Amino acid sequence: MSSKDKKVESIRNKLNESAKKLKGENATFFDDLRDYLITSSIFYDELDVTEQTYNVCIDLIEAQENGQTAQEYFGKNSRRLADSMIKNFKHAGYREIIELIMLPIGIYWAISFISDFAATGPLKINIFEYLLIALLSVGVVVVVFKTIHKFIYLNENNLVRKSKVIQFIIGTIFFGCIIGVFLAISMLTPPIWIIKLTYPGDVILMLTIIAIFLGWIIIGKKRELYSITPFIVLMAAVGILQRIPVLLAIVGSNNIKFLAAGAAIGGFLINIIWGRIEMKKITRN
Amino acid sequence: MSKTQMLKGVLEGCVLQLISKHETYGYQLVQDLRTAGFNDVIGGTIYPILQKLEKKKLISGVMKPSPEGPSRKYFSVTSIGQEELTIFMRDWQKINESVKQIFK
Numbered sequence: 001m002s003s004k005d006k007k008v009e010s011i012r013n014k015l016n017e018s019a020k021k022l023k024g025e026n027a028t029f030f031d032d033l034r035d036y037l038i039t040s041s042i043f044y045d046e047l048d049v050t051e052q053t054y055n056v057c058i059d060l061i062e063a064q065e066n067g068q069t070a071q072e073y074f075g076k077n078s079r080r081l082a083d084s085m086i087k088n089f090k091h092a093g094y095r096e097i098i099e100l101i102m103l104p105i106g107i108y109w110a111i112s113f114i115s116d117f118a119a120t121g122p123l124k125i126n127i128f129e130y131l132l133i134a135l136l137s138v139g140v141v142v143v144v145f146k147t148i149h150k151f152i153y154l155n156e157n158n159l160v161r162k163s164k165v166i167q168f169i170i171g172t173i174f175f176g177c178i179i180g181v182f183l184a185i186s187m188l189t190p191p192i193w194i195i196k197l198t199y200p201g202d203v204i205l206m207l208t209i210i211a212i213f214l215g216w217i218i219i220g221k222k223r224e225l226y227s228i229t230p231f232i233v234l235m236a237a238v239g240i241l242q243r244i245p246v247l248l249a250i251v252g253s254n255n256i257k258f259l260a261a262g263a264a265i266g267g268f269l270i271n272i273i274w275g276r277i278e279m280k281k282i283t284r285n
Numbered sequence: 286m287s288k289t290q291m292l293k294g295v296l297e298g299c300v301l302q303l304i305s306k307h308e309t310y311g312y313q314l315v316q317d318l319r320t321a322g323f324n325d326v327i328g329g330t331i332y333p334i335l336q337k338l339e340k341k342k343l344i345s346g347v348m349k350p351s352p353e354g355p356s357r358k359y360f361s362v363t364s365i366g367q368e369e370l371t372i373f374m375r376d377w378q379k380i381n382e383s384v385k386q387i388f389k
């Protein structure tokens with residue numbers, strides 16, 4: 001973790017602790033403001049956004065202690081305040097933007113690669129498919145952030161804001177469509193640029209990727225990716241097992257199918273349970 | 286013309302002047318401006334001004350523990366900010382004299 005990331009984390013922890021002191025409508029006002037600032041800030045400097053949000057929170061606590069409400073102190077139009085603050089945020093550096101773009105691309109590439117690797121026969125990588133996946137994954141992140149951002153200051157009488165059922169239906173349809181598009185890409189992309197790798201090149205490539213991935217997660221303390229790691233490692237292990245002839249002979253080619261299914265289900269369950277625990281921690285904060 | 290429009294440019298200079306007197310932070314600035322007679326000033330106006338001044342390097346902010354409790358960002362005027370303040374005061378005096386002449 002870089003010193004900047006550590007600083008961001010430290011301020012974010014202080015912010016979470018401080019925000020607990022806000023009460024009633026002050027807490028609601030600040031929660032909306034914070035969500036609005038954070039969801040708008042994908043391409044802004046994370047340290048600047050977190051620091052400014054923290055300053056607003058500390059000042060609001062002082063106003064509350066002096067008997068002022070958030071509206072009296074900040075003004076009635078919190079969205080206008082947020083928009084003016086966003087305009088003045090520092091832009092993120094190229095490194096941060098690339099890291100941000102590469103994160104969703106990396107996750108979807110890893111899943112696609114694992115599924116290519118788990119298939120029988122020589123490893124085939126369709127470069128055109130990976131390019132389409134990259135475009136779609138960045139698009140999904142931008143759309144999700146923009147939608148949440150627009151949603152925060154919707155009129156209180158708006159049906160989407162009021163009804164959890166409608167939110168659930170919209171969310172399910174949206175993510176259903178995304179999964180559908182990903183499946184369509186994986187099944188329908190024409191094999192224009194194919195890279196073919198046979199044993200032992202495929203196993204060496206997989207081991208290298210897994211080593212880099214694990215190193216990046218552990219050294220970088222990427223907590224948000226901890227839950228998906230067992231799934232990726234288990235699937236990769238099954239893929240490696242079926243590509244090394246000696247190991248395949250020991251396990252048996254029939255058993256490998258059950259092993260693959262077990263690894264997929266086990267990894268998926270670990271991901272769901274671990275992911276939920278992490279989400280609860282974040283929500284509690 | 287609305288009061289807000291009239292205040293727009295002046296407020297930046299006033300914020301700069303208040304910060305030049307002593308290190309301060311957002312909430313305190315709003316209180317100081319209200320005490321000085323800017324009763325309608327709200328936090329929503331001051332935060333973007335502070336960001337803008339910091340971006341132009343006219344002020345600089347440092348996180349420090351405050352006597353009342355948590356650490357917060359205290360602002361002070363930079364040397365560029367001091368120069369800008371001098372220019373603002375000179376320009377303001379000229380405008381003030383001209384306006385007075387017209388309304389005499």
